[in-house]
Amino acid sequence: MKGYGGRILEVDLNAGAIHISQTEPDLARAFLGGRGLNIKRLWDRLPAHTDPLSPQNLLIFGVGPFTGSIFPGGARFNVSAMSPQTGILGDSNAGGFFGPALKFAGYDQVIISGRATNPVFLMIDDDRVEIRDARAHWGKDTQETAAAIRQEIGDAGFEVAAVGQGAENGVRFAGIFSNLVRAAARTGMGTVMASKKLKAVAVRGTRLITPADPGRIHELLDCVDERIHHHADYGARSRLGTTRLIKILNDIGGLPTRHFQDGNFEAADAVSGEAIESLYKVKSKACFACTVHCSRFLRVRDARFPGLASEGPEYEPLAGFTARVGNSDLALGLKCIDLANRYGLDAIALSEVIAWSMECAERGLLKKEEADGLDLSWGNKDAIIALIHKVARREGFGDVLADGVKRAAEKLGRGSEALAFHSKGLEIFQADLRSIKAYGLGNAVASRGADHLRSEPWFEFSNDAEEGVRRYGMPETAFRLEYKGKGFVVKHFEEMAAVSDAIGVCKNLYNNMEVLDWEETADWLRALTGFDLDGRDVRLAGERIVNLERLFIAREGIGRKDDSLPARFLHEHLRANGISKGAVLELEPMLDEYYRARGWDVSTGLPGQEKLAELGLS
C-alpha cells in the first residue's frame, strides 16, 4: 500500500496477544489516517458509555500518509480513546520522532486493548513486537523512562513514548510524552495508557516506504519549501516558535492573566519568547524533517534550578505558568513546565486547576486550610511548585485538583463551578476567548472539549476584509472582535485541522501558515498514496472526520446544550487595554451560524441523515 505503513498492529494486554493485519485501503482513502482512522476505529469498536479506565477501552496510536514522508512537519502521531477526563472523545496529537518511527516500522495504527497484570512496555522493532516487563520502570518520570528503556534495549535509536508518575497515580489529565517534551497531553490519554499498566511504547523502524510518484514529490517539495520560507511568519516562528504569542496576545489584550481577569499582563515582556531567546536559548530544535525548527534547546542559568535544561517550551505551558497563575518569574515558569513534562501532565489543565484555586482563594471560596495551608496568592512561587507535586502525587489538595477543574469545582461547590474554565470537561487554553471570537466558537464546539487545536482559525487575525469576502462572503470574518461569519470560518478550519491530524502534519504549517490548500493536499496525497483524490475529496474527508466525531460524542449525550463556555467569557466584559476592552463573546448567534454552516440541526446541534448520507456515514 503506497505511502502508508500498510499494517495495523493489535495488542491485547489481557491475553498478551499480538495480531498484525493489513490496513484497509478503502478506510484509508475515506479517513486518510491518524485522527481520522482512529475515530473510525473507535466508532466501530467501542460500545457507548465504555468506562475510560476499564480494560475495555481502546488506546489507539495512529499515523498518516504524510508522517515520515519528507514533508516538513510530517512528524505527527495521534492518540485516541474514550477520555477519563471528559467521558467523551479522547484525542491528542504530538510531533517529534515517535510517529515517523512507527511509520517506518510499517504500522499505520497500534490498537491496544485490555490491561496487563503487571507494568509492561511494548517494544516494536519492525516486525518484532514484544510485551516486556516494565516493573523496573514504573515510578520513573517520562524522561527517565525513555532513557532507561533505551538503555535496557541497548539501542538509542528507539523512540519511546511514555507516561510519567502523574498517569500512574491516576491524574485524569496525564499525557503521553516522547523526545523529552513532545506531548500528546490533552484529554488524559496517558491516564488511559497507565490504566492498562502500559508504561511506554518503544519503537524502531527501518522499513522504507514506497510512494506512488516520487518524481512528483520532488517537484511538490520545492513548491512547499518556497511557500514556507517566504511566509511572513517564517522568521519569527523559526526563532521563537509559538512563544512569540506572549507579546502578540498581550498587545491585543488576550492573555489569560490571573485566570482571565485581565487581558494584559504587566510582566509580559519579562516572560516572553523574546526573553527566553535572549536569556536561555542554546539553539533551534525541530521535529522530524521540519524546516521551520520552531522549538529551542534551553539552558536556564538560575541558581535556584541547577541543571535545568530542556526543549521548548510552547506558548501554552509558558502562558499557563506565567500570566494565568500571575507569575512574572520566567525561570520559575520554565521549571514548572519541566516538572509538568517529567510528571507527564497536560500543562493547560494543570495551570487551570492552579489558577482556579488561586481565584477561589482570592474570592474567599477556598480556605487556606482546605488547600493544605498553602498561601494561594497570585504568583506565589512556593504554592505553584507545591501544587504541581501534589497533583502529580495526588497528595492532599492535589488529589482534588488531579480530577481536573470540572470535578474539583463540583467537589468544592460554593459557586466555584462558575470559575471552572472548561467546556465538556476539558480546560480552556491560554487566550481570552472574548478577544478572539472564532477561537471562542471553536473552543465551544470542539469534539474533544474546549480546545483551539480542533480549528486554529488564525484567519480572524488577518484584518484582510477583501480576503474575508473572497473566502467566506463576509468582511467581518477577517477581524477577531467581530462575530459574524465565524461559523463559516470555524467550519473551514475544523476541516483543515481534521485533515492535518489525519495526514500527520503539524498545524503550525497546515492551519496557521496554510502551506497547502485542498488541491495541493490532494496533489501530495496522489503522489504519496496513488489514491485518485481531488481537493473536494480531501475537504470531504475532513468534514467526514468532524461529523463522525460529533456522532461519537452525541452517543455519549453531547449536543447543543453542551457547546457552552463559562459565563465569564459570555457575560463579563473583558478587562484589557485597546480595542479588546469590554468585549464579550456572542456565542448563541455564532452557534446558530455554525450549525447552519455545518448542515446540522440548529436546535440539537447534530447532523441529520441527509448530511450523514452525503459523507458516507449513514
Next chain:
Amino acid sequence: MLLKPLRVNASVCTGCRACEIACVFRRENVLGTSSARIRIHKKEAEGLDQPLVCRLCAEPSCIASCPEGALSRNLKLGTILLDEARCTSCGVCFSACPFDSVSGDPRSGKPLICDLCGGEPACVPRCSPGALQVEPGSGPHDSSREEGS
C-alpha cells in the same frame, strides 16, 4: 574535481534528520532513514545533535580495514567506493571509521558511506539551519577543520 567533505556545524543542527530522509529519497526514491549515508547522533537530554558523515580522510581507515579490499577511493571525486560483489557485510569498516561515519544497511549489512551525491548532496538544501554546507574545492580534506563537532 576532487570533492571536499561537507562542512558541518553541529552547533546549529536542529536534529530534525531531514538530511537522512533526503539522502534515502534521492538515492532510492523511497521514504525512510535506515539506509541514509548521513546520520544525526543525538544526546537528547543535552541538546546535542551531531551529523555523522564521511570526511573523506586523507588516509581512510575504512579502506585500510577492509579484509576483502572492497573499499577504494574514487580517484576522480575523492569519495569512497564500495565494490558490492566483494563486500561480505563483515562490518569491520563500521568500527574502523574514527568518526563513526560508516554504518550498515539494515537489510544488506553492507556499509553506507556518503559519496556527496557526486557533488550536489541531496541533504544540503534540506538543512534549513545551514548545519550542512557544500565546500567547493579540490583535494582530500583535513578533518580537523570541521566546526562545532
